Amino acid sequence: RTRYRLKDLEASKQIPNVKLSGKEVIKGIINKKTGNLIYDVSFEIHDTSVNLRFKSCTKGWKGTNPGGDGWVVILPRAEVKGKIKIDTDEIDVKGIGYHDHNWDVRYSVTKNNHGWFWGKIYSDNYTVTWATIYKNKNIGQKQDCALDSLIQGIDYHSLMTTEVTI
DSSP, X not given: OXXXXXXXXEEOSSSOOEEETTEEEEEEEEOTTTOOEEEEEEEEETTEEEEEEEXXXXXXXXXXXXXXXXXXXXXXXXXXXXXXXXXXXXXXXXXXXXEEEEEOOOHHHHTTOOOEEEEXXXXXXXXXXXXXXXXXXXXXXXXXXXXXXXXXXXXXXXXGGOOXXX
């Protein structure tokens, strides 16, 4: 197992750009014409490597939970292509991808969080991302949460007609 020190990590606050010990792991680009996000994920650990390109098919969104922690769905739906290599075997990858990120999650927030359900629903014309957070062990009692709305994650645009060119 490879361990890195925090000082070996560089990350952008504007777009997904991450370097580890000076090596680029995630390189993000925002297409100036379309506003679409494109990023490449590349890393190698021993005899395993990943090289994937994510192209956004729809716009992302973000929200804040009542405890103050945040959730951003950067890519509710993305076209993903690339390769995964394990030992000498190379696997071509092509499919639908997703990327989200949480931040500012503190103990004071998690002590009142007893789990959540979240999911994604895709169709030709819609992408829905949803979540319900539970404030106690009684699954029937959920938090009042801005992210508990299906409407929050719906993009009413035709998802697959957005072309990404650089």
